[in-house]
Amino acid sequence: MKYILIFLLLLAIFIISVTLGAHNDQAITFNFLLAKGEYRLSTLLATLFAAGFVLGWGICGLFYLRLRIALAREQRKIKRLEQQLTVPGEAGASSAESATH
Numbered sequence: 001m002k003y004i005l006i007f008l009l010l011l012a013i014f015i016i017s018v019t020l021g022a023h024n025d026q027a028i029t030f031n032f033l034l035a036k037g038e039y040r041l042s043t044l045l046a047t048l049f050a051a052g053f054v055l056g057w058g059i060c061g062l063f064y065l066r067l068r069i070a071l072a073r074e075q076r077k078i079k080r081l082e083q084q085l086t087v088p089g090e091a092g093a094s095s096a097e098s099a100t101h
Contacts, residue, residue: 021046 021042030039 017046017049 024041024045026041027038028041028044030037030044
């Protein structure tokens with residue numbers, strides 16, 4: 001349900017931007033660090049929005065991947081510690097049984 005709402009929100013933003021872009025055919029001069037260019041306002045806005053969207057997903061994906069790796073590492077540590085706790089307990093119980101017989 002959450003993903004459907006996110007998709008609908010992005011679809012609405014895209015439709016609004018296309019609608020606004022169709023009415024904004026004004027050419028503007030865009031100065032960036034190394035060059036200067038003439039672009040239509042709608043094309044420039046769509047390109048910058050897409051670049052920001054991709055950059056945002058990339059950064060969020062890297063943080064998510066880093067957290068998943070850390071979680072997997074911690075889960076392995078927990079399993080290793082649980083195995084260390086169960087192995088001495090079983091060995092102690094079997095030696096106590098042999099001592100009583």
